[in-house]
Amino acid sequence: MAVEEIELATALVRLSHLVQYVFADVSREHDLTPQQAQLLCRLVGGPVGMTELSRMLHLEKSSLTGLVDRVQQRGLVDRVRDPSDRRACQIALTDEGSRLAYACHTGVTNQLDKLASEFPAADQLRLAAAVGRILTAHGQPVTVSSAGR
Amino acid sequence: MAVEEIELATALVRLSHLVQYVFADVSREHDLTPQQAQLLCRLVGGPVGMTELSRMLHLEKSSLTGLVDRVQQRGLVDRVRDPSDRRACQIALTDEGSRLAYACHTGVTNQLDKLASEFPAADQLRLAAAVGRILTAHGQPVTVSSAGR
DNA sequence: TATTGTTATACTCTATAACTATA
């Protein structure tokens, strides 16, 4: 047999790691950790509260506090008090944060599009649609804002 | 339009995170970190040296030393001296390590197969083959041993 | 000299538990 067989589950795990490596490399180019870059990318659609962010990133709120602290110290986000609830705050990108979020998104997209170019164009569309359905069915809906366009 | 559009690159990043969450959940069920679980799973094909392991896991060797230390302290791997090169050692699973590696592999595979069941069977095969080609083309060849079957 | 692996150091990331302030 010319082509090695591979379980789909194994393929997905390996592909996941490959994507993580791409994400890590691009983040590092901008002197960010992958976690910091992902945080920034999740904010391009507008400010988000800590509770909602912790849900989006699958992090305990206390873990998120530290992550936001470090990114805020670098001047990439601000904590904006919510006037309607004095307990809450919204995490918002600064101009520099927006620039980095955009740069990371572009860098990752370019690299992954190269990987995806292994697929025929028609398959790329079907794959994207199928993955979109899976994500939506498993609590990670893809909204325009979260897509970081 | 009924189905939300999504860029393939964005879809791949999100899918990657979803797979990571599955991996993290299954690892935690066995009281392992995802990194520890991945290390164990990479050893099911047989003992591997530190340099080769660091390449497989995209880790600096010094980082790997600590990771192996912690897993060894839990009795899941042994450092076996290489008789043909007294500088080198091979990392080998213990019986308990093998058991956990197998359990993690099974747990992750079951969960991901559920996700993949969203695809028609024919698409699953095509997807697996396509991903296998991508991995091979980008320095992550899928061997029988590394597939952790 | 080059390679294998470890040690020392300094961060970042993460979870759990306890806490403050507001709703």
Added chain:
DNA sequence: TATAGTTATAGAGTATAACAATA
């Protein structure tokens, strides 16, 4: 009482630089 977020603490993960032992 419940919720939003922080602090305190401890451990895990990671990279860089310097090192030891062997090839």
